[in-house]
Amino acid sequence: GESVGLHLPTLSVQEGDNSIINCAYSNSASDYFIWYKQESGKGPQFIIDIRSNMDKRQGQRVTVLLNKTVKHLSLQIAATQPGDSAVYFCAEKLRDDYKLSFGAGTTVTVRA
């Protein structure tokens, strides 16, 4: 079946550096792609989304890039901080579907 997946299960980043978290998807019918952050002991929290007709979307210190040609999604975090240490999930959603389909997650560890 089609699924959303992440390239790497773990990522270690030096504080102050930029982080790039990657995700590959296979369902070309998905209309939205979303990033969630899950801190230790908490439920996932919405970060940012991008619609399939866009290539790039920026938020506060985060940028999501969508490359539909290669079915690739990435989350860039600028000036990574200790509070960015978490598990990051990409997810996809069809336009009129209730369901979010999540990938396996990437654990980001920020080194001081």
Added chain:
Amino acid sequence: DVKVTQSSRYLVKRTGEKVFLECVQDMDHENMFWYRQDPGLGLRLIYFSYDVKMKEKGDIPEGYSVSREKKERFSLILESASTNQTSMYLCASSFTALNTEAFFGQGTRLTVV
């Protein structure tokens, strides 16, 4: 702030027991979801509900059922708990089907022994 509250943070149950996981949201959201989270597998959807008394199977409904008698409350039921249902269970809610933002509870860590 939207609040999704799960009744227990940790539960230990015996094989064969009937288990109830409760979830309440306080923002009048239409949609509610139950996911389970396992290492390396991400979040997998068990069931969801888009209205009171309405429910739909997710990707892994086997061994589970749900109940939504009131808009704010969504219960997950393990009819006869098994050890392979040991997991983290996450409840979530969202306003409408068009929303990409779901609000999650803190999770219930269930251990079946």
